[in-house]
Amino acid sequence: MTLSEIEHQYDFTYPALYRQLERDGMLDVGEYGPDWYKLVYPTLTDRPTLLLHADDFELLNIEAVADAVDTLLDADDYRKIDPAFRFIPFAQTGAGDHYCFFVSGQHDGEMPIVLLWHDQNEAQYLAKNLHDFLFHMLLNSMADQDTYNEVSDEEFRDQLAKTLGTHARYLSSEQAQILQTLLSRDIIDYDVLLPKGRKEAHRGLLTDIELASLREGMIPYEKFDSCFAYSTAG
Template identity: 75%
Template sequence: MTLSQIEDSHGFSYPPLYKRLAQDGMLEVGEYGPDWYRLVFPTLKEHPTLLLHADDFELLNVKGVAEAMEELADAGDYRQIDPAFQFIPFAQTGAGDHYCFFASRQQDGEMPIVLLWHDQNEAQYLAKNLHDFMFHMLLHAMADQDTYNEVSDEEFRDQLEKTLTTHARYLTPQQGEVLQALLARDLIDYEVPLPKGRKEVHRGLLTDIELARLREQFIPYDKFDSYFAYSTAG
């Protein structure tokens, strides 16, 4: 199965950037399985594939994309997706929610990115196109060191440096400059407010407030974080 065959089977066209990523090998993550993290992941770390180190982001290979599309289009699928909506999955979260191109809302050459929740009748707008989505996810990666898995400061910075090496060519020069400037910073600990007066400590190169400001400055999107129902069932 190829991307062209998926396009022909489902009647849509991938964004040029996604095709370029495929041509450059940025989507080649191998076959997932019990030993993927132990055997395959180490081979990708030196030249990270698309958002390899992003939080809660598992890139689908072409086979995985084809299988996910068949599931979403199946009339018997439990999500009962409205046929008026065409979602093209390209990645998933650890819980099984899908990052998708929202093909049926393409406008002026821009195909929005949404998160399709698997356990509730909602899809969430994340970016107006793949280019902006990548930049936003890279900002998130810089803002949130994986202290849960005890990633050291040195390893965190090394991951980001190698990621920028493979991703910079897909960003605007200005976006690349922003990320390089952030990478030159010292790491900081900061608090993120939670409901009921609680707080959560994070560590990274920028705070959540700075991230939101940079998003508004460089990739504004009026639908960001808004939701809509994807099924009319029930």
């Protein structure tokens, strides 16, 4: 299976950036299986593939993309997706939600990126195109060190530096410079304020407030974080 075959089969065209990522080997994550993390992952860490170290992001290989599209189009699928909506998954979360190109949401040549929730009737807008999504995800990675899995400060910086090494070419020079500047910062501990006066401890190179400000300034998108129902069933 190739990207061209997927395009032909589902009658759409991938963004030029996605095609470039494929040509550059940035989508080559191998075959997932029980030993992927032990055998394949170590071979990718020096030159990280697309968002290899991003939180809760698992890139789908091309065969998995075709399987995922077929499942979403299946009339018997439990999600009962409205045929008016066309989604092409390219990655998933650990819980099985899909990061998708929202084909039927294309506007002025821009194909939005949405997160298709598997356990609720909602698709969430993340970026107006793949280019902006990439910058958005890299900012998120810099703001959130994986303390749950005890990633050390040194590992955190090393992962980000190597990621920037393979991803900078797909960003604007201004975006790449912003990330490079953030990388030279001291790591900080900060609290994210939650509803009802609660707060959550985080650690990273920028706070959630700084992240939101950079996102709004660099990749403004009026639909960001808004959701729509993808099924009319029930």
